Ligand SMILES: NC(=O)c1ccc[n+]([C@@H]2O[C@H](COP(=O)([O-])OP(=O)(O)OC[C@H]3O[C@@H](n4cnc5c(N)ncnc54)[C@H](O)[C@@H]3O)[C@@H](O)[C@H]2O)c1
């Protein structure tokens with residue numbers, strides 16, 4: 001954040017001044033070698049994973065803040081940027097390339113922006129950016145995710161809750177990050193018994209997973225206010241019942257922490273009803289995801305919440321809890337504070353650099369106290385809108401015409417747009433010839449803390465160049481078309497290519513020259529070439545509060561303490577030598593050496609622009625200088641031959657033999673001294689150079705070895721995983737088969753029972769029928785018998801006027817006799 005840098009600039013200045021070394025005849029070589037600020041005592045490698053959407057925007061701010069905080073605490077960071085999420089998909093076809101995971105594992109900490117976006121929403125599951133993030137968390141084994149939600153006094157009004165509810169909220173969500181429904185198996189798609197498509201996941205936790213996160217939560221609560229609330233859904237889910245049991249069991253190890261349990265639905269409600277009741281919350285992966293997003297709104301915005309994901313060993317992963325916010329990406333609306341605070345968590349939890357972490361936290365508070373706000377936390381009142389810190393950037397193609405900052409227009413337009421600038425200076429800086437390979441982001445990063453002074457940037461692309469110059473200008477006119485651009489206004493005095501102002505600067509192309517006036521906050525910036533490191537690191541190492549430093553390769557490093565800019569006063573004088581001590585007036589002399597200037601001022605060195613050699617008036621000779629060879633980069637001696645000898649230069653050789661001898665002796669002595677010093681410097685430099693080469697080789701070898709080991713391990717793991725996956729699949733198939741067989745068995749059993757029942761019923765019916773038929777047969781027989789008897793009786797004489805009754809039944813079985821068969825014969829009289 002801009003203001004955080006401002007906050008720290010005082011300390012930076014002090015540090016800076018401590019490092020200054022005056023340039024004098026007595027100590028010219030030490031200045032020439034290096035005038036470094038305190039060498040960083042600690043070095044860390046940070047893997048940056050900007051990701052997608054607003055990810056790169058917030059990471060760029062957080063990285064600058066991190067660098068600066070580190071710089072103030074003597075910490076040097078080596079940043080390595082790697083792709084992840086959608087960016088990695090576009091680049092490599094997978095959301096987490098092996099190289100990214102391996103770089104992350106080898107670093108001291110990982111800082112992630114955000115992943116995801118509309119573009120990849122319809123991708124298959126394994127090709128989604130989110131899968132990359134989950135793989136990263138699993139790969140780094142960071143099971144404990146700390147998500148603090150604190151309502152800062154400055155942002156009470158930004159909270160959607162009533163002031164009295166929001167004030168004082170300070171809670172920590174400890175989310176389990178590598179288990180639960182996010183990773184549980186079985187998972188996938190299938191069909192149910194009705195042939196309908198189904199999707200399924202499994203919420204599963206093993207005891208050890210719950211125990212370890214519970215311990216992290218108890219430890220965290222112990223360091224806070226000693227209250228831990230475990231959130232679950234134990235009234236419904238078995239995994240939650242185990243969760244509750246284990247957390248309760250672990251509680252016995254922490255008698256000083258007060259443990260309570262809450263169902264997640266109630267917790268969601270309590271968070272908005274009375275969030276102050278919570279101190280530390282521990283919960284599973286999915287509940288933690290949801291509850292922390294909910295908690296973020298109490299604090300004002302999701303753009304405020306950082307997080308730290310930690311494992312038992314290895315680097316931690318630090319990321320804001322928000323996503324890639326595709327709705328605001330690229331519009332400079334993103335709130336970078338969640339990421340800046342994640343960087344503070346990185347320092348605190350990842351590197352145990354508490355002081356540097358506190359600097360960032362304090363700077364964030366200070367920034368907010370000053371009223372700076374991004375749109376998401378802006379509320380009407382005393383705050384004013386503030387963007388993420390990046391200027392508006394627009395790119396056009398065309399040709400630029402530069403107009404001289406002439407004295408008349410400067411003084412007449414003394415009303416410069418900013419009262420902080422020197423009179424007559426417009427707040428416009430033109431950076432010429434930034435190489436095309438530099439992206440906006442590179443350039444913004446390169447500008448370091450200066451970026452906060454830049455409100456708008458227009459990039460005019462033309463040819464690719466290697467040289468980059470910066471100069472103040474009154475106005476820049478631009479147009480979209482090259483044809484229009486070429487028609488320069490006749491009245492204007494277009495900047496000629498002055499041999500001193502522009503061509504004269506060519507000798508500065510090899511290094512970076514920066515100038516800053518802290519107290520005036522002016523916009524002075526001289527960038528002669530993009531430097532690999534950021535200017536902060538560079539400045540820390542090279543810049544000192546002296547007028548000039550002469551670099552080994554002949555280029556200049558300058559700290560413009562007095563704010564003078566380069567103004568050509570030379571009219572038509574051909575420059576040949578440049579005094580290395582005085583800069584304001586650019587003392588130049590045509591032909592020969594600037595002996596008069598030396599006599600007047602005792603400034604003993606001058607630089608010959610044409611050859612880049614330095615003349616020493618005291619030694620009366622060219623200084624033996626080492627320069628870096630363009631071909632192999634090695635240090636070689638600059639040719640000391642005087643090019644002015646043929647032009648009648650009398651200073652190198654004297655015609656008076658007596659004087660010559662005296663001069664010779666003094667010269668020899670001076671040269672010997674000079675040479676010895678140079679030799680010592682050279683040897684020292686060479687030693688450093690070779691040491692750094694050795695170190696590089698050593699580091700490279702170590703990196704290669706660990707890469708190879710990682711690769712072998714990862715290949716082995718992959719093979720084993722593939723085997724495991726196959727076995728799991730086979731088991732799933734067999735399980736399915738088994739399940740189906742069991743189902744079939746049940747069905748057949750039921751069918752058999754049913755058939756048996758049916759058989760029994762049929763048998764019973766048949767028996768009944770038989771019985772019935774037998775009965776009928778018997779009755780029939782009785783009747784037949786009776787008929788027969790009757791017949792016989794009617795024949796007999798005994799049968800007269802009597803009533804003939806059938807023979808009585810033998811048994812009760814006759815009850816089944818049909819009614820129709822009961823016949824009463826009433827005898828006739
Ligand atoms: N850790 C992560 O990388 C992460 C986290 C959540 C979501 N995502 C992914 O991000 C994408 C978008 O998801 P989403 O819209 O549900 O959630 P989101 O967090 O990206 O955005 C939700 C809302 O909050 C706003 N917002 C988020 N961060 C902000 C910030 N720093 N400053 C100001 N406003 C901010 C957004 O503009 C949006 O309106 C999805 O692809 C999702 O999967 C990634």
Ligand SMILES: CC(C)[C@H](C(=O)O)[C@@H](O)C(=O)O
Nearest residue numbers: 116130131133134289321323
């Ligand atoms: C993007 C997604 C995988 C992630 C999660 O659910 O963990 C996100 O919501 C988060 O909170 O970091």
